[in-house]
Amino acid sequence: xxxxxxxxxxxxxxxxQLMERFNTKAQARFYIESVGGEFAEYxxxxxxxxxxxxxxxxxxxxxxxNKVVERAYLPSFLFNPKQLxxxxxxxxxxxxxxxxxxxxPIIAVNPDQERNDGVLLPFTPQDFLPAVERVMxxxxxxxxxxLAEARLHDGQRLLAFNDLFIGAASHVSARYRVAYRQIQEHxxxxxxxxxxxxxxxxxxxxxxxxxxxxSRFLDDTAAAPPRPVLRExxxxxxxxxxxxxxxxxxxxxxxxxxxxxPLQVESMMPTNxxxxxxxxxxxxxxxNSGAMATIGLAPEKARLVLKG
Numbered sequence: 001x002x003x004x005x006x007x008x009x010x011x012x013x014x015x016x017q018l019m020e021r022f023n024t025k026a027q028a029r030f031y032i033e034s035v036g037g038e039f040a041e042y043x044x045x046x047x048x049x050x051x052x053x054x055x056x057x058x059x060x061x062x063x064x065x066n067k068v069v070e071r072a073y074l075p076s077f078l079f080n081p082k083q084l085x086x087x088x089x090x091x092x093x094x095x096x097x098x099x100x101x102x103x104x105p106i107i108a109v110n111p112d113q114e115r116n117d118g119v120l121l122p123f124t125p126q127d128f129l130p131a132v133e134r135v136m137x138x139x140x141x142x143x144x145x146x147l148a149e150a151r152l153h154d155g156q157r158l159l160a161f162n163d164l165f166i167g168a169a170s171h172v173s174a175r176y177r178v179a180y181r182q183i184q185e186h187x188x189x190x191x192x193x194x195x196x197x198x199x200x201x202x203x204x205x206x207x208x209x210x211x212x213x214x215s216r217f218l219d220d221t222a223a224a225p226p227r228p229v230l231r232e233x234x235x236x237x238x239x240x241x242x243x244x245x246x247x248x249x250x251x252x253x254x255x256x257x258x259x260x261x262p263l264q265v266e267s268m269m270p271t272n273x274x275x276x277x278x279x280x281x282x283x284x285x286x287x288n289s290g291a292m293a294t295i296g297l298a299p300e301k302a303r304l305v306l307k308g
Contacts, residue, residue, distance in 0.1 A: 004082040005065040015046035052111030055125040074100045075283045094120040095278045098302035099159035107305045122307050142303040149298035150275045160277030162199030167191020169272040179264040185249040190240035197230040262296035
């Protein structure tokens with residue numbers, strides 16, 4: 001498999017972000033310690049990442065040319081099939097990257113196994129290089145992960161690896177009309193979350209935790225609610241904190257989506273209506289009054305390189 005070069009994707013560490021905010025490391029230290037924080041943890045986290053990233057870059061450079069792309073530039077970067085993508089960071093960075101690269105293979109490297117869960121990060125800086133060589137030789141295995149898609153009536157679309165959020169950009173209630181199967185309702189809520197199988201352990205799990213906690217508070221003998229188990233070809237939508245009134249309903253709060261069953265949402269928000277994915281609020285679709293969105297499975301799939 002002839003490749004032009006590899007793309008190394010990374011995000012700024014918390015220390016790097018603090019230094020951008022406060023201009024110097026000394027000023028960042030003063031701020032964190034003045035509010036009782038442990039600045040040493042920021043330093044240790046940064047040191048581990050820089051060491052790991054440097055090792056990955058050196059080893060990668062021994063077999064293929066590469067360039068570094070920061071997370072902030074992913075939405076505008078032009079990927080092509082003659083590239084290989086190596087993500088070095090947390091699980092969320094894999095999710096943020098997957099929706100922009102098309103079918104390009106992704107090798108996900110965990111730079112800090114003590115701090116990162118690594119659910120989507122099978123490789124380490126010490127063992128990732130054979131995977132790169134297998135991709136270059138065209139002999140590799142991948143896990144194909146389903147992506148969710150939000151498509152507006154004017155053709156604009158947004159993909160999600162973990163989840164989509166449809167709602168208001170602030171803490172005000174989102175107003176919209178939702179249609180699912182044969183049911184239509186007008187909602188006033190905190191928005192809709194649409195989760196993929198990959199995202200079921202993320203934002204969706206926190207909603208399940210909230211539901212379980214409320215059930216225990218109201219009745220300490222109540223059984224824990226079942227946790228959703230999704231197939232790869234399914235999405236689950238959940239309406240957050242729906243409010244029932246004379247004009248709004250709250251019976252349609254969750255449902256499964258597949259190729260035959262989409263979710264239709266019409267915005268009734270004059271301003272500040274948004275659709276964003278995977279927690280990246282800066283890359284969004286405007287979703288104001290009159291906009292119609294169809295939520296369902298994307299035709300694309302993320303291709304995550306497996307070990308072995």
